[in-house]
Amino acid sequence: MRVDGREIPVSGSLLQPLIRRTSDIIRVVLAILSVAIVITGSLITRPEWLALEESVSNIVGFLNPEQSNMVYLIYGMLILALPFAIFIELVLRRQWKLLAGYAAAGWLAVLALSFTGTGLSTPKWHLQVPDRLDTFLGQFLDDPRWIAMLAAMLTVSSPWLPTRPRRWMWFLLLMFAPIHLVVSSVVPARAMLGLAVGWLVGAIIVWLVGTPALEVPLDAAVRVLARRGFTVQGFTVVHPAGRGPLLLATAVAEPAGEIVVEMYGKNQRSFGAMRQLWRLITFRPSETAPLHGSMQRAVEHRALMGIAIGDLGKADCSHFTVAALDRGWMLYAHTVPEGTRLADHKSDVLPGVWRAMADLHRNQITLGDLQPDLIRIKHGDTLFGGFAAAEFGSGDVQRNSDIAQLLVTATSLFGSKVAVASAIEVLGENAVVSAARRLTRSAMPTGIRRSIPHWHKDVQKASQEVRDQTGHDQIKTAQVTRFSRKQIIQLILLVALVYVAYPFISQVPTFFSQLRHINWWWALGGLGISAATYVGAALGLNACAGYPVKLRWMTLEQLANTFVATTTPAGVGGLALSVRYLQQSGGLTTTRATAAVALQQTVQVVTHLSLLVLFSIVAGTSSNLAHIVPDATVLYLVGGVGVGFIGLFVLVPKLRHWVNHSVRPQVKEVVRELTDLARNPKRFSVIILACATITLGQAFALWVSVEAFGGGTDFVAVTIVTMIGGSLASAAPTPGGVGAVEAALIGGLAAFGVPAEVAVPAVLLYRVLTCWIPVLLGWPVLKWMSDKDMI
Structure with missing residues (x-):
């Protein structure tokens, strides 16, 4: 040079790589979006757009035919001369390399719009001047390929043109649509596609070839x-x-x-x-x-x-x-930065690093980016670099962020024990504990993530070491993002609730039309029975966990559990919520809380099956049960799928490792709990009674709902329908079994002779009492418990 x-x-090379040309990439993305919007609008709202353009054209088309023809001629000659004007400008500026991209952009734009459903359609531009000049110009102006060619050429050449000519050329090209609306000659809707495609072709070429920037x-x-x-x-x-x-x-x-x-x-x-x-x-x-x-x-x-x-x-x-x-x-x-990098020293320099940062904080200066390579030592003094994220007059949030970042950096270089001990020695325990709330993934800036290979593990090590050295078992995580993980999960659950409730909402008019025949005392009794099932569930889980919390708080958790279980497939969200609640409010470990939930589910299944066998014997109606139980083919199919899953877990090493190290310990814990239950009759009886309350309470709620609309069967039959039909439908992939539960229960009642005009509203009332009312109450309860850090 x-x-x-x-x-x-x-x-060395000064050329930027393609993936780092941010301005050009943004231009390509915007061009793609414009093409997608034009195509989508043409396919979906084409008639509406044509009608709108015709109305606008009639309003603004105030010129008489002679004036319209004159405007059309003047604009046509200008737009026809535009590519030649660009060409002359490039030649005068001796932009020889750009001419190849200029020509390629024009040809590719024309080619892109020449493909139709019947193949390649070539432009029909007759260069022989016809009798009328406007007819000759119309050959180009009415063809979107000409507009696409001009847009592509202008996009490619724009970065290299002077500012004033470039602005006038774009103004001339974009006046295409208003001019046609004023002269009322053609509808300009199809020209939008030409503009969008031309811009996209030009943007891609600019991205590949480059700009003066x-x-x-x-x-x-x-x-x-x-x-x-x-x-x-x-x-x-x-x-x-x-x-x-x-x-x-x-x-x-x-x-x-x-x-x-x-x-x-x-x-x-x-x-x-x-x-x-x-x-x-x-x-x-x-x-x-x-x-x-x-x-x-x-x-x-x-x-x-x-x-x-x-x-x-x-x-x-x-x-x-x-x-x-x-x-x-x-x-x-x-x-050139002075001193040697922090990584080249031993851990005895860490107290000096913390003191240097504390000096900056006392002067209301924070660094905001404490990567290992931005910290240097010169003759025992600590020096900092970077400063892109540094702030003057900063507050506690920025100071805590600095401390948390330096904890992670020091942990990555010298280990968590030395890093935390030196920080407590210089800054004090309170300052370190306060900053430890920011030891999270979202709180770490991009520089830390790029410069430290295993930064996420170092964040966890530093956080655990702060708890160990300070004795603070629970350090509340600071929320640095606008929406926390809990808020995002709650939003997803709320959307899922709307989705799963849609089939029920569609049946609401029919349900309300039948309410004039309802006995409200029976319905009120069903609501009380439904509430009793939540008390039973809370009592059973509390007994399985060893009574770690009060019964009223556990009952509220079971109410919130209904909302989460209904909005997640197979109710897995409800199980996870129970485990989390026992951890937060009951102080149980993860293994102990999971074992308690698993124990309750195990006893619930055993109790459910035992009651099913008992009521089936009492009913003595095996022929009617055949209407509910699937045929042998379905049972064989389900059994075959189950055997296949077992074989899959046996043959695949990762799945086998997961079973041995994650599932097997939980199973052992459940077996141990069952053994302990056998030796504790009082606790065993409480759990069995609580599980039976859930199953029988649901059956009572359905029977009461049937009675509210006139009855038609006995309690034993309704119990069998609830246990068999509800259990089979619970395997449905829809959250909360919405749709499947209703269909199974209505079919089961019909099998026992309940007429459809009673069975349909009775099942809908049953779902309102046992599902939708608890779900609607569970949402605010879940939010309240989340705000109180109970989950």
């Missing part, structure tokens, strides 16, 4: 540094522009010898803007630094923070130049 008569060598203005950088007293002798590319800036090791004349030059282009500006927007959307305002209005302001902020930290003697380099260059580039220059 020759600058002002001097030859300055440049080592990729050309690094090193000559301007040399002149800026010369004005600051640094004579550049050569550049060496340390890191090409991509996610971060273009990093150049710059050899200069004495006394400096070498400095570091960072150059930021338009792609860094686009990536930075997207990152700021993403953090603004996903993180809380207290976690988000003030937005920078431009890349220049962001670079200036970094330099100014470096100067402020340097005044305190804590910066690893001196900052001396920030300048705006040609083509939207920014230059930021500083001296």
